[in-house]
Amino acid sequence: MCDSLVRRLVERIHREPTVDYQQEPPIRPRPPVSAAAIAEAEARLGFALPPLLRELYTRVGDGSYGPGRGLARLIEGDWSLVARAERTCVAVSADGDLAWPSRLVEVASWGCHYTSCVDCSAPPYPVWFYDHDHNCGDATPADYLYPEADSLEGWLSAWLEGVDLWTVGLKARRDG
Numbered sequence: 001m002c003d004s005l006v007r008r009l010v011e012r013i014h015r016e017p018t019v020d021y022q023q024e025p026p027i028r029p030r031p032p033v034s035a036a037a038i039a040e041a042e043a044r045l046g047f048a049l050p051p052l053l054r055e056l057y058t059r060v061g062d063g064s065y066g067p068g069r070g071l072a073r074l075i076e077g078d079w080s081l082v083a084r085a086e087r088t089c090v091a092v093s094a095d096g097d098l099a100w101p102s103r104l105v106e107v108a109s110w111g112c113h114y115t116s117c118v119d120c121s122a123p124p125y126p127v128w129f130y131d132h133d134h135n136c137g138d139a140t141p142a143d144y145l146y147p148e149a150d151s152l153e154g155w156l157s158a159w160l161e162g163v164d165l166w167t168v169g170l171k172a173r174r175d176g
Contacts, residue, residue, distance in 0.1 A: 002052050005153060008160050009060045019070040020166065021111065029061035033074050037062075041074050041082050045090060047103050050118065050125040052152050066156065067165045068110040081105055084115075101141060106130065107152075110166055116148055116155070124151035129168075146175075 012018070013029045021027065038058060042048050049057075056071065057063075063073040063081075073080040088100045103121040110116070113132030118125050127149040134144040148168055149155035159165055 002055060002153070005052070005156060005160075006055050006059050009056065009065065009156065012160060013061065013065040018065040020067055020164075021069040027064050027070055029065040029070075030063055030073065031061060032059055033057050033062045037075055044075075044082050045085055045105070045120075047120060049105075050120055050123070050152060052125070052156075053107070053118065053120075066108060067116060067159045068108045071108055072106065079109070081107060099141070101145075104128065104145075116165070117145070118152050124153070126150055127152055127155040 017026060018029055019027045035058060038049065038054050057074050062076075063071040065071060071081075072084065075082050077083065084106045088106070089102050089104050101119065101121070104117045104119050106115040106117045107127075108116040115130045115132075117128045117130050119128065126147065129146045129148040131144045131146065148165070149158065155165065158168070
């Protein structure tokens with residue numbers, strides 16, 4: 001299924017729009033990254049990325065396609081997947097803090113500090129909706145992380161099928 005999903009995404013990003021968020025100039029996909037970039041990212045994270053994420057970054061592109069404002073860049077910039085993870089899961093894991101799950105990475109931004117995150121700890125790599133507005137005081141992850149999809153593959157497949165994932169995330173927040 002991974003190969004089929006990757007092929008569908010490659011076909012999809014050749015059409016406009018490539019993301020849900022519309023702006024001028026339009027957000028456009030970046031060229032894929034190298035295997036060396038994946039190795040660097042995983043070394044900085046201290047854990048392996050899910051196989052599908054590796055395939056997306058090396059075969060489809062270095063972000064800027066997909067749900068919301070698109071997948072984050074892998075390494076470059078303050079808002080890349082790795083930079084965000086270094087501020088969240090890598091930092092709290094090193095401190096022994098349980099405020100953020102140790103292998104949860106933010107993959108797509110919806111704006112206003114709402115993001116979709118992938119749990120990289122084990123298959124099927126579920127997707128969670130992060131609500132920054134509820135991450136304050138003595139809040140626990142249950143207060144600001146809501147289940148969005150059972151798997152990364154399912155989440156991306158739903159997007160390709162036209163499902164409004166922003167609404168799915170908001171519904172998870174209300175039901176959470």
